[in-house]
Amino acid sequence: MAVHTSQSVVKAAGGNTARGRSRGTGTPPPAHGRLRRALSVHWYAWAMVAPVVLVIGVIIGYPLVRGIYLSMTDADERNVARSIGVNEIPATYEFIGVDNYVDALTGSQFLGTLGWTLVWTVSCVSITFVLGMALANILNRRIAGRSAYRMALILPWAIPGFVSVFAWRFLYNEERGLLNKILGGAGIDAVPWLNDPTWAKFAVIAVNVWLGVPFMMVALLGGLQSIPSEQYEAAEMDGATAWQRFRHVTLPGLRPVSTTVVLLSTIWTFNMFPVIFLLTRGGPGEATQILVTQAYKFSFEISPRDYAQSSTWGVLILVLLMVFAVVYRRVLRSQGDNW
16 A cells, blocks of 8 residues: 555656646747747737837838849849830849849959948047047036036037038038138148048048037946946045046946947948038048948939949948847857847
8 A cells, every 4th residue: 555655646746747847847838839828928019019010111121122132133224114204114124143242242342432431430439439438437527517518518419410510511611611710820721621532531530420429428428327336435445546447347337338339339330321421422532432322322323323233232231230230249248248
């Protein structure tokens, strides 16, 4: 009887263990089961998200798929479908595979434009981050008129971008611009800000930095205010200098914020169409042309309009940014950041 009872207990325990494993303590349930459970529990959230997903799919998904398709054709202004009066002319462009990508990646125009785009992006993001960090540290202290300074420094961010760019274009005017008038008053010759390739590059970088510093400053200022003051007090009691406190307390405390804003700033700057287009239109010549403005030029400024080439450059821009985001994320994760 004792043996029988013990065997029954063991069998019951084994059955309970098996049932427990099937319930999720061991082997996870199949994917369709998890999906069904997620839909049944979070149906309201899915219902709220569905319209947004649908709109994004129409607004972004279709143009993306269409652009990828056009990049594998020889579509231009002469062979796309078009209407002339009451006559409908069908499209005659042909599928050519990856020839456009091969031409772009092996040609000097794409690689040359990519080189300046990288210089433009790295310069703008680096200078913006350094200035934003410095201003955030200053405004994080108790100084007289701190609120007024914050409002003044956020102002460039509040003004519409095209208004700011046109204002800077007036300042850069070689004959009537305020900058050259100030230089002339000091006995310095006028600078061809937008008519010389080198000066034009400095000019567009300066404008983009002016527009980007407020965002960087506000984001980093929020990060600074989230760092506990006890950490600074403890470091100061241990005899740490101002530089050591900045290096060992401020920078690690800002890491979650700074990694995010650097990624966002890089993507925005890489695709910063308004500053380049409205200030120099890529000139003088092609000196300040970045990838996104050149892609625009293929579709709207050259004749015949080359839709295939424009789509090819657009897809390559997307791929480059996706690769950067993936590598950036992996580097952060290898350094121990939960990102």
